Amino acid sequence: MPISVDIVTPEASLFSGEAEHVSLVTVEGSVGLYPEHEPILSILQPCNVSVVDLSGHRLEIPIGGGFVSFDSNTVTVIADPVDAG
Secondary structure (H helix, E strand, O other): OOEEEEEEOOOOEEEEEEEOEEEEEEOOEEEEEOOOOOOEEEEEOOEEEEEEOOOOOEEEEEEOOEEEEEEOOEEEEEEOOOOOO
């Protein structure tokens, strides 16, 4: 069973699609989100969000922090852009 993933910044959509799992870093530590994971709402640290698609390919998406929500097999990341400085 795939999970639905949306990763967005105020300027753009960074990823939208289905995945096997997503890994990211919250203020509480590293989190791996798989189908049927318990719901969470958390603040993200600057990190690379790792998305493993249904073919097993890993995509690393850098973010500058933000928020993550996971519920009903849907991951939504509202990300701050990575600081270019």
